[in-house]
Amino acid sequence: MSDHRQGYIRPLDLKNGRVEMAHGAGGRAMAQLIEALFIKHLANDYLAQGDDGALLESLTGQGRLVMATDCHVVSPLFFPGGDIGSLSVHGTINDVAVMGAKPLYLAAGFILEEGFPLGDLARIVESMAQAAKNAGVPMVTGDTKVVERGKGDGVFITTTGVGIVAPGDELSGRNAQAGDAILLSGTLGDHGMAIMAERESLGFESPIISDSAALHGLIAVMRDSGARLHVLRDPTRGGLATTLNEIARQSGVGMLLQESAIPVKPAVAAACEFLGFDPLYVANEGKLLAICPAADAPLLLAAMRAHPLGTDAAIIGEVQADPHAFVQMRTCLGGRRMVDWLSGEQLPRIC
Amino acid sequence: MCLAIPAQVIELREGDKALVELSGVKKEISLALVDHVAVGDYVIVHVGYALNKLDPEEAAKTLQLFAELGAAGDSDNLLH
């Protein structure tokens, strides 16, 4: 009953089933689609690694190649703190960087909808260029296609990134160990709620700004601190809860979080209250999860807090031995609850 | 069963609407179900409507009750 696989005993209905929004939400339904369709058919050792990027072969003694790819379908295209362009650059840089690699090159594919204003496209491309320049990672190749009006949501972008990880620096979700500390680089839910607030149908005004950012600078500082890093990951779609469950499953461990230690901005908390969302499941685009030996936690925390992208960093819990790989939390009231995988999508609720 | 939250009225708008605020997040809601709402009042908001006003004095009394907990014999201090 504890194994996540029990969550999808019903196999994918390839004959009559259809793609649903839940398949893109980052939770169990998406995990099942990936495993039952993509990993099954494309089967190879690299895909089976299960991390955000693939760790490939060694390159003439320089270290191993890392490759990651990301699709961006965010709506609205422009939001406080960024746009689909900067988001796509940051997202892929981060996927490569959390593998322990130095991001080297980016590629981007654009699917444009007929009728999309060129002025908006220019804004997006300028934003991508600026993000890539600030990060020091060039966009070296790309492709563009146009689909008829009505067949695309303005712009879809796919970005791919490659990097190199020095021998011994490889990171993976498989390396969390019982007794390790769990650290978070800052406040949860900023990106997801900034997007929600822009959705006209919900009619919110809010001061929330997306945290979209390239994290490789922060990661470099964390590496240089001398703390041993076991796992690094950025909690994007599906939120912190989903990322922790993925790592727990990969490493075969459990986790215990302290709710009172988890930083959330008041406006984000308020927006979540209005909609009935749990900040633990809301997407982040500029935050890091780090798992390290407990003894190294204070050192790592100090290094993170000294960096502009880690000023609100906190130790939020610890890794435990647990055959069920449960992620648990001690609530602000002192009781215990599970922090389970995301089911379906988070939807605004009345109840 | 009903997700409702207390928010403060910061602006009254025509058409029986108001702008409410909770920790910096603002939303326009309907006042069709309540009377005599003034700027500064707190209302309980559910699916875009104010259901009722929140009584700050009663809220303070409830919190005071909690604050007195821990003193011996506090089982006498009951809300009726």
Added chain:
Amino acid sequence: MKYISEFRDGDVAQRLSEAIHRETRPERAYHFMEFCGGHTHAISRYGLTDLLPSNVKMIHGPGCPVCVLPIGRVDQAIRLALEEEVILCTYGDCLRVPASNGLSLMKAKAQGGDIRMVYSSTDAVTLAQKNPDKHVVFFAIGFETTTPPTAVALKQAAMLGLKNFSVLCCHVLTPPAMTAILDAPEKIAIDGFVGPAHVSTIIGSRPYEIFADQYGKPVVIAGFEPLDVMQAIRMLIHQVNEGRSEVENEFTRAVDRDGNRKAQGIVAEVLELRDEFEWRGLGTLAHSALKIRDEFAEFDAEKRFDIAYVAVADHKACECGTILRGLKQPQECKLFGTVCTPENPIGSCMVSSEGACAAHFTYGRLKDV
């Protein structure tokens, strides 16, 4: 967050927990039903049972409008979307409720139904104004808290003279459900009720007096926050210890005896009692739900469209019925956690985040192992 954070204070919770431990009599058990799904959710999400002594047991009641919505009603909504090709507006909670033919509103949307999630009933009216060439139906579910917003939307539609708007009215009432629990042939031990928070802001505390006076069951109306729930449980323990059965109000900051008269009046203008209505798990109950008055018949989806209600039985092994009546716990259902999970819900108790099964699966199943 004002009026929220203060009611989630961990130190106060510890002190309340200690007080409750002191005040319970060790030689007896206390069984309280929290009627409202929002309270079920709060108890699970904050791990409140860890703060209660083991002889205080919480029984989850049927106050979850998604959980008590029968399959046949979701079928009506799906037919409107797929066969009548309306724009079907619904609150987010309903989207994943499993209905007939392996469908849910979510799956019907994937099949091409124009199904849109709305945050508020007014959004549905606005959609009708903006889409004069399509018919918009609002799928109205909920207990007494959510009913007044539907009534306002209906009045608005009438005032605007909209020809392309109607409501599928599935609003249900709290006191008849509580009565059904207490009148059930299989007796469950209930020593008192934690009364709903926001339903009570609308209906007031008066409707619960019958349960205290005639059935001898204490009722304490509790606010939505965890400290409210704990204090209400504490008040119930006192009543039981002292042999009292009264209606008490912990949520005085938002509830009084009369409730919101204005809201009640608006509802009465537009809606009236149905003779009977089928509830998932509780069977068919008399005078337990609302329908649209004849004067507003043009806004009644059941009159404008040929979608007569057809009762559909639950899955044979699904225990939603017994769980909703507090007779069984989620873990006692053979399907729980194996075939029936939030990803593949068999019954609606697993769909809604405040359904007993979903709440236990998502927050509490670590205690089963």
